[in-house]
Amino acid sequence: MTSENERDIGEIIMSKSVKKSLPLALAVLLALSGAISATPESPGDNANVVISLSQDTFSGVGAGESFNLTISAAGVVEFKQLEIVLNFSPAGAFNLDALAFAPGAATPISPGISTVDEDTRSGGGANFSGGFTGDTDLGVFTVVMADGYDGGEATVEIERVQIGKTSSDYDWVGSGLTITINPPAPPPVITSIDPAQGPTAGGTAVTITGENFQDGATVTIGGAAAAATFVDANSLSATSPAGSVGAADVVVTNPDQSSATSAGAFSYLPPVITSIVPEEGPTAGGTLVTITGENFQDGATVSFGGVAAETTFIDVTSLTAVLPAGAVGSVDVVVTNPDGSSATKADAFGYLPPVITAVVPVSGSISGGALVTITGQNFQDGATVTFGGTEAEATFVDATTLTAILPAGAEGTVDVVVTNPDGTSATKADAFQYLAAPVVSAIDPVSALTTGGTEVTITGQNFLDGATVTIGGAAAEVSFVDENTLTAIVPAGEEGIAAVVVTNIDGSSGSLTKTFTYLLIEPALIAGSDTDASVDFSNPGSGDTEDGSDGEVEFSVDFSGFGDGEATITWAVTNHGSETVYMVDANTIEILAGTTETVSYQTDGGSDYIILDSEGDRSAGTTSVTATASTTAENSEGVSRELSVVFSATWDVPVAAELASITGEFTLDHEVFLQWAVSSQSNNLGWEVHRSIDRIHFEPVGDLVPGDGTADAFRTYNFMDNNLPQADVLYYYLKQLDLDGTSARSDIIEVVLSPASLQLPTANTLWQNFPNPFNPETIISFDLLEDSVVSLVIYDVAGQVVQTLTRAQEMRAGHHQLVWNGLDLNGAKVSSGVYFYQLKSNNFTSMKKMTLIQ
Known part of the structure; x- marks a missing residue:
């Protein structure tokens, strides 16, 4: 160690x-x-x-x-x-x-x-x-x-x-x-930038390609940081920041601070105007103009001829602007971005004066008053309109439409001028023609059915193509022929006189007020013979065949209808007497006393008849019948009508006086008024009036009513029975006494004494006139079931109106009488002959025949 x-x-x-x-x-x-x-x-x-x-x-x-x-x-x-x-x-x-x-x-x-x-x-x-x-x-x-x-x-x-x-x-x-x-990464390298340009406002998505880009790399364009996204080592995406017009350096800096610069690689562009829609507009402004181009910024402003417009940013390629007022002519359009960059399109927009393209209608009445529409372009609120120099009351509708009330003017063509409040104006030369009002002279034919459909020709003056026609207020289908002629299809209308009005497209009109008539053709069934007959009995053995014997009576009717005239006539004959009556015209039909027989015939000639006969000697009683001819037919409007004519016949032994009629009426004074008439008399002493309360036992009442001996004149007699027994119904007949002591008896008539007979009727009824025949006047009676509008017209045998006793008069329900004095519409006496009288009340129509003898 x-x-x-x-x-x-x-x-x-x-x-x-x-x-x-x-x-x-x-x-x-x-x-x-x-x-x-x-x-x-x-x-x-x-x-x-x-x-x-x-x-x-x-x-x-x-x-x-x-x-x-x-x-x-x-x-x-x-x-x-x-x-x-x-x-x-x-x-x-x-x-x-x-x-x-x-x-x-x-x-x-x-x-x-x-x-x-x-x-x-x-x-x-x-x-x-x-x-x-x-x-x-x-x-x-x-x-x-x-x-x-x-x-x-x-x-x-x-x-x-x-x-x-x-x-x-x-x-x-x-x-x-x-x-x-680790050694440092290689520095970035920029090889391309796409796109290489964009607006100064920024916002352009840019792709930068190159090499050695690092995650976290930053990008600047023109020294301003751009929002960058690392894609991979060879690609970055960035959004260009705002910049100034011109080329700008693009710099990529990696997180290790290595960087690459592409000098002037991205160009900031000013705004560019590519189109302006519309390219023209009115001097008053107000038009919405769309400016398209590139590089517009939110907050950009637009000016027209130096005057700023109210501008709306749509996106970088589109702006809208409300055109300001300007003077006629072309002006520059300038777009200025908030960064001060701008684009100018020289003389890109034209301010236009007003233009008149149409005047509708192109003609009108010299009296004016018609509404005229002027269409065109560039009209301003407050614009005025003149016709031939005369100002009209004008209304601004929009920049393309004005309306004006046509002022009065002289016949001929005039200029129409529109003047905007800014003094710009438009003139359409000879654009309007003043015309005289249409004049309607005639219409042919002058009448048509109420159902319409008839073609008529209307003649006159100053008709315009497009004129309309009304008849009775209803529009007709019209064809323009020329300025003097129109044809029209008559519309459906109501019976009576109808005004014909022609209205030109300018609103002027002309009319005929009393020339055209709507006709309602009603079917008619009228008596073709006397409705009342009084004849002598035929000799026994000769009354059941048509042989011209004394007792034969012919009743006929004439039918007139809308269409082919065909009708089925039904005859109902009721025997009221004591002797047998025969229908002998085709096949003999026996009608026993107290019975009714019915027979129907088809007629296509408009008329039909039956022949009746009865036989008896001087011991025979009086025999009478009623024969009712009836049919159903439609009028010209397709409404069904029930038509009938009532005939009566009386057979008796020959008498000295030819009794034409006898009637009785219970009066308001509680008396019975009898009236009878004779057409002639021979050796007539007079009449006894016989009365019964049971129709079996009769006794004479009052004094003999004197006759006139022998006379051919028509004569009427009256008798008032004012001492009435207690009864609900009284029966009367006349006993005619001859100077030689012989006598004859009339039919029995019935008079109801109940107060109910004075009350309202139970049905609409047209009664036979009385007297009939008559001279010089006759009474026509009728009953109304309800309050009605009544017309009573008298016709001759040709169907022409002779006299109108009342037309469309309101009458109350009840009994009514009208008197005809034998005069026509002009106050002249009519000639002897057969006449018809027709009653119309609400939905009821009835016609009867009468005879005037002068």
Whole structure:
């Protein structure tokens, strides 16, 4: 042991380090304190000390560069002396002459660095006072790489750490710990930047390609930091920061501070305008304009001809701006970014004056008043309109539409001028024609059915293509022929006179008010013969055949309808008398007393008839029948009508007076008024009135009503029975007395005395006129079931209106009478003949025949 210690001390003394750093006495003291290298004979108190390194890898250490290696110990016991032996591999990678050691606080006295051999060095320390126990830093080695270090791998191995309390009490620990030195990475290289340009506002995604990029590398563009993302050693992505117009350097700096610069590799671009839509607009402004291009920034402004516009940033390629007011002509459009960069598109936008493209309608009445629509472009709110220099009341709708109330003007064409509030104007020459109002002269035909569909021709003046026609207020289908002629399809309408109105497209109109008539054709079933007949019986044996005998009565009806005139006529004949009546016109049909027989005939000629006969001698009683002819037919509007005509016939033995009619009526004074008429009389003494309360037992009442002997004139007689018995119904007949003492009896009539007979009727009824035949006047009676609008018109046999007793008059429900005095519409007397009277009330229509004898 002693010889080895001595050898070690000698080596230490002779070492280069000792020569440089320590006097001989210090080296001797260090050796005596235990700095010996002999292997300990047995573990001491520090055998379990744990050695640790500040780090075991040093990267990026290049030639001539150094690093500090701190070695620490945990769990030392009365620590007083230290030696650390390091092995360097390869030795040529290190500048071992520059190796230095700074001892820790526990062993502050150090002899410096000792050379063990060519690749091994040691450093140590000592403490001549009390030993240290615990954890402590043993010291720091400063390792310097050789100037010729070429970057290969180099290591430093701790061969041993000798820790002891004395020269005889020490331990070796920590052997085998290795420190690896990695050479610095190669510097980054930039090969390309894509894209190589972007807006000054930044935000461009840039890909930087090259070599030797490190995770954590940073990027600057034009000296401003860019947000960078490491992709791999050959690629970085970055977002360009804001910058100024022009070329900017791109610098990549690795975490080891190596860097690469690509000078002027990225260019900051100013804004560029590529298009403006629309490229023109009104001087009033207000148009929304879209500016497209590149490198626009949020907050960019737009000006038109130097006037700032309200601008909205959409994205870096799009802006919108509300066009400010300007003067007619082309102006520059300028986009200015918030960083002051700008783009100008010279004469890129044109301010336009107003333009008139259409005037509708193109013509109108000289009286004005029509609404005219002017369409075009660049109209301003507050624009005015003139027609031929006369200002119209104008309304601004939008920049493309104005409306104006046409002022009055002279016939002919005029200019239309639109003037905007800024003084710009547009003129459309001869754009409007003033026309005289249409004049309607005639319509042909002058009537049509209420169902419409008839084509009419309307003639007049100043008709325009597009004119409309109304008839009775309903629109007709119109065809324009020329300025003097229109054709129209009559629309459906209501019966009566209808106004015809022609309205031109300019709103002017003309009319005919009393020329055109809507016709409602009602079917009619009218008597073609007398409805009342009084005849003598045929001789017995000759009444059941058509042979021209005295008792034959022919009843006929004439049917007129809408369409082909065909109808089925039904005859219902009721025998009210005591003798048999025969229908003898085609097949003999026997009608017994008190029975009714019905027969129907199809007619296509518009008329039908039956022949009735009855036979009896002077002992036969009076026999009477009622024959009702009826049919159903539609009017011209397709409404079904029930039509009927009632005939009556009476057979009796020949009498001196030819009784035409007899009626009885219970009056409001509670009397019975009898009235009868004769068409002629011969040797007539007069009439006795016979009355019964049971229709069986009769007795005469009152005085004889004198006759007129022999006379061919029509004569009417009256009788008032004012002394009535208690009864609900009274029955009367007339007994005619002849001058030679013979007599004849009339039919029995019934008069109802109940107050109910004075009440409202139970059905709508048109009664036979009385008297009939008549001269010079007759009474027409009718009953209304309900309040109605009534028309009562008299026609001649040709169907022409002779007289209107009432038209569309409101009448209350009840009994009514109207008198016709035999005069026509002009107040002239009509000639003798057959006439028809027709009643219309609400949905009820009925017609009867009467005879005037002058």
